[in-house]
Amino acid sequence: MTKPTITVIVGTSGAGKTTWICQQLRDMSAVDQVIYFSPGTGTVPIDQTLIATEFPGIKVFGEGQETEFLSQIPQAEAVYLELGFYFELGAIAQILGNQNYHAVAVLPPNLSNSEYHTWATEIIPGAPAPTNQAGSLWRIASNGQVVDETSLEEFWYEITHGAYGVVSRAKGIFDVxxxxxxxxxxxxxxxxxxxxxxxxxxxxxxxPQRFSGLEVVGQNLDEANLKQTLLDCCLSDGLISQYQQQVQQILLQGELV
Incomplete structure (x- = not known):
């Protein structure tokens, strides 16, 4: 049996690691024997959810699934291991042991002479994201919640314009x-x-019975207000039912036209 190609992807926050992986997957003729693992995301698997949605043939593994991931490597044709910026490079050996892998670093164009450059066998120019990784990482899962889209747009504007601290990176998946x-x-x-x-x-x-949640990276984050404002965007059971009935009626009318 041919050994699978294991690719380890690292890089700074927001440089485009997941985006690069998605591009590689799109370029493949088939992805039914590809596995993807991104540890350290806890109960907020945003990247895993994004990849699983766009590429349903891929086996996606997240927090607490290291054993399952390792057991699937021999059956795979291609393996992608994505490490967040908060991981030390030494964590790779702890996960993969002595298995050989292709080392890829996705980095902002203005970053040079970093530990990533010394480690990687391939440097991919990424987005011009901030290179200062100092600051805090805040996450919250919101499974089962439905947010008002207009309120979410206002909340997202506040996040990205300094209302809750100096935000360098934010990403989230929400049910609206x-x-x-x-x-x-x-x-x-x-x-x-x-x-x-x-x-x-x-x-x-x-x-909804599926994942939703938010991740924010930045300095001096007002985590309490981030959480409260997100909760303020969430709808009650009564409003959820009302919106769902309206959408069902609209979709039914569209089908009957």
Missing amino acids: NDGRSIYCDFVAGVPQTDFLELDLPRCLDGR
């Missing part, structure tokens, strides 16, 4: 009031992108 699951992404110094609708069924029957 019309049943869609949307992905939000921000990197300081990089042109902002519109919210992205994930290719998932609309949730129109009660509270």
